[in-house]
Amino acid sequence: DIQMTQSPSSLSASVGDRVTITCRASQSISSFLNWYQQKPGKAPELLIYAASSLQSGVPSRFSGSGSGTGFTLTISSLHPEDFAVYYCQQSYSTPFTFGPGTKVDIK
Amino acid sequence: EVQLVESGGGLVQPGGSLRLSCAASGFTFNNYWIHWVRQAPGKGLVWVSRINSDGSSTDYADSVKGRFTISRDNAKNTLYLQMNSLRADDTAVYYCARDPFAMGTMGSWGQGTLVTVSS
Numbered sequence: 001d002i003q004m005t006q007s008p009s010s011l012s013a014s015v016g017d018r019v020t021i022t023c024r025a026s027q028s029i030s031s032f033l034n035w036y037q038q039k040p041g042k043a044p045e046l047l048i049y050a051a052s053s054l055q056s057g058v059p060s061r062f063s064g065s066g067s068g069t070g071f072t073l074t075i076s077s078l079h080p081e082d083f084a085v086y087y088c089q090q091s092y093s094t095p096f097t098f099g100p101g102t103k104v105d106i107k
Numbered sequence: 108e109v110q111l112v113e114s115g116g117g118l119v120q121p122g123g124s125l126r127l128s129c130a131a132s133g134f135t136f137n138n139y140w141i142h143w144v145r146q147a148p149g150k151g152l153v154w155v156s157r158i159n160s161d162g163s164s165t166d167y168a169d170s171v172k173g174r175f176t177i178s179r180d181n182a183k184n185t186l187y188l189q190m191n192s193l194r195a196d197d198t199a200v201y202y203c204a205r206d207p208f209a210m211g212t213m214g215s216w217g218q219g220t221l222v223t224v225s226s
Contacts (some may be wrong), residue, residue, distance in 0.1 A: 034212050034213070044144075049214075091211025096142070098151060099151075101151045
């Protein structure tokens with residue numbers, strides 16, 4: 001199975017900050033990497049698919065990059081509604097594994 | 108509008124069975140793979156299973172293989188997850204999710220249904 005790791009596990013930031021979250025895969029997954037946002041008590045929502053493609057309706061302040069084993073999710077300017085948990089997930093092969101999540105909260 | 112509505116969760120004893128349903132609307136159901144993903148209380152997301160558009164191909168996480176069965180009724184626009192031999196560590200919110208690309212991406216999610224396995 002492909003193992004996914006994320007760093008940091010949590011971070012505190014202020015509105016307007018630039019935030020970067022890193023995701024690493026235990027083997028190369030090409031660009032088969034997705035990012036999700038989950039708010040408390042809600043279902044996850046897809047933000048980025050195929051490492052860098054923005055899901056329809058997602059604000060352009062979200063961007064993704066990377067390939068192979070290293071990936072990043074960047075929020076260019078944090079908005080109040082962005083405080084949430086972010087998960088990466090590989091779709092290269094089953095089982096489709098998720099990272100452990102990164103919690104972004106208010107400084 | 109894409110809608111996925113899970114049902115069938117509840118309290119069940121260890122060793123028991125439960126069948127979850129996911130009713131789909133707002134899109135052509137038989138064109139899409141669908142996944143089940145679960146989340147234990149306070150924990151992260153775990154992929155459980157997926158089924159292809161016509162139901163001919165399925166995959167499972169090792170933790171549920173042989174105990175859970177995913178299926179679909181395209182005439183009823185409904186996905187199922189039959190869960191047998193339930194264990195305490197199966198306790199979680201179970202989400203169904205539509206895969207827009209048939210490539211393991213979960214593009215639209217339901218609201219989830221809680222399964223609690225406890226005596």
